[in-house]
Amino acid sequence: MLRTRFRRLAAATAVAVVGLGMLAACGDGGDDEATSGPVKLRFLSLAWQKESLQANKDLVAKWNAEHPDIQVEYVQGDWNSVHDQLLTSFEGGDAPDIVHYEAASIGEFSKQGYLADVSDLLSDDFKGQIDKGIWDTATFDGKVTGVPFLLESQVVIANKKLLDAAGVTVPPADSGWTWDEFQANAQKLTKPGQYGAAWALKSPTNRVLNLALNFDGKFFYTDGGRTEVKVGDAEKEVPKRIHDMLYTAKSASPEALGMSGADTLPGFFGGKYAMLPGSVSLRQQMVEQAPAGFEWVTLPPIKGQSSLQAANPQTLSISEDSKHKKQAAQFLEYFLNPTNMAALAKGDWLVPTGKQANEELVKLTGGKQGWDVAADSAADLTVAPFQMADGYPEWKTKYATPAFQQYFANKITLDQLATQLVDGGKQVLR
Numbered sequence: 392m393l394r395t396r397f398r399r400l401a402a403a404t405a406v407a408v409v410g411l412g413m414l415a416a417c418g419d420g421g422d423d424e425a426t427s428g429p430v431k432l433r434f435l436s437l438a439w440q441k442e443s444l445q446a447n448k449d450l451v452a453k454w455n456a457e458h459p460d461i462q463v464e465y466v467q468g469d470w471n472s473v474h475d476q477l478l479t480s481f482e483g484g485d486a487p488d489i490v491h492y493e494a495a496s497i498g499e500f501s502k503q504g505y506l507a508d509v510s511d512l513l514s515d516d517f518k519g520q521i522d523k524g525i526w527d528t529a530t531f532d533g534k535v536t537g538v539p540f541l542l543e544s545q546v547v548i549a550n551k552k553l554l555d556a557a558g559v560t561v562p563p564a565d566s567g568w569t570w571d572e573f574q575a576n577a578q579k580l581t582k583p584g585q586y587g588a589a590w591a592l593k594s595p596t597n598r599v600l601n602l603a604l605n606f607d608g609k610f611f612y613t614d615g616g617r618t619e620v621k622v623g624d625a626e627k628e629v630p631k632r633i634h635d636m637l638y639t640a641k642s643a644s645p646e647a648l649g650m651s652g653a654d655t656l657p658g659f660f661g662g663k664y665a666m667l668p669g670s671v672s673l674r675q676q677m678v679e680q681a682p683a684g685f686e687w688v689t690l691p692p693i694k695g696q697s698s699l700q701a702a703n704p705q706t707l708s709i710s711e712d713s714k715h716k717k718q719a720a721q722f723l724e725y726f727l728n729p730t731n732m733a734a735l736a737k738g739d740w741l742v743p744t745g746k747q748a749n750e751e752l753v754k755l756t757g758g759k760q761g762w763d764v765a766a767d768s769a770a771d772l773t774v775a776p777f778q779m780a781d782g783y784p785e786w787k788t789k790y791a792t793p794a795f796q797q798y799f800a801n802k803i804t805l806d807q808l809a810t811q812l813v814d815g816g817k818q819v820l821r
């Protein structure tokens with residue numbers, strides 16, 4: 392999920408975390424309503440990469456220059472501490488007017504009434520740029536409390552020279568391999584000292600559940616208001632295929648199991664792994680770290696019955712306590728217009744949710760560095776059942792992750808994996 396990636400990398404940034412409680416004097420508190428002057432909004436941003444930070448600050452500055460009657464204060468937040476900061480500020484009645492976070496994490500605040508329903512605050516033209524499946528990720532109890540704007544899909548990064556040497560053709564941006572084709576090509580790319588693929592599964596649960604949608608694997612099923620975990624053939628398909636690559640075909644590296652995506656890069660650059668299934672954001676490390684002359688390509692998402700994956704977009708929300716919701720919505724539509732959304736996505740190496748923003752991003756980059764594949768993958772991202780399950784975080788940490796790690800380490804069977812996942816659901820979803 393996005394939050395995990397940012398938590399891992401945010402420590403590398405040099406930005407200072409500004410305590411939200413210290414900004415009360417800058418907010419639009421009760422006295423502001425009686426004073427003259429421009430409307431003042433606070434915007435808590437979690438941008439952290441250099442290019443993304445600059446894009447965020449430049450857009451705020453441009454808005455302020457063009458809208459003297461609505462002034463936005465940029466507040467720098469941090470992915471590591473934002474949840475606790477927001478909880479404190481919401482409970483204390485001093486939340487920012489506009490909040491940057493992620494769909495998987497705003498549900499808690501939405502259900503507690505801290506976030507405004509933006510359905511009637513945004514124009515139909517703006518809302519129409521984003522697919523319903525993406526809007527659904529930020530919809531809780533019938534209220535849309537976040538504007539999804541950046542997405543992270545799972546693609547495949549490949550060593551072009553190794554593909555050419557094995558006679559493996561790169562698929563077009565809009566038509567990825569099936570799982571059968573991916574597994575067959577990984578076999579072709581496997582030889583002494585070289586694995587066809589490296590599955591970095593240090594944190595396996597989100598990845599498996601994301602990809603399970605390829606085969607309509609849901610894991611979480613709700614009936615009559617009661618949710619339970621079920622593991623049938625559809626849910627078993629992806630873990631079984633990965634396990635087969637590891638221990639039957641032996642086309643995937645067992646040593647990569649405990650790695651993160653970035654951990655696999657030295658082996659990838661050294662020719663030990665031909666393909667890296669992973670996040671679309673991994674392309675940034677390719678550009679920044681690949682040795683001179685190293686040829687790499689981005690392959691589209693793998694297909695099962697479909698190419699569907701779970702979407703957990705970054706979101707922008709409006710605080711329910713904001714006294715200037717309409718003006719905040721005006722800023723959001725400006726901040727996330729197609730051109731600006733494309734610039735924000737480029738700065739974060741992620742995928743914009745807006746259709747026109749996707750088109751502009753491909754034009755802006757010429758489709759190079761895998762941007763054509765990244766943009767096209769947005770059509771396959773949608774809300775997944777586990778994202779709406781209140782007990783999911785506990786289930787993932789206590790039961791699913793240990794069970795998946797045991798299975799991929801070949802210590803338990805597929806049926807034993809299923810039993811542990813179902814039993815864990817019974818404990819968490821009582």
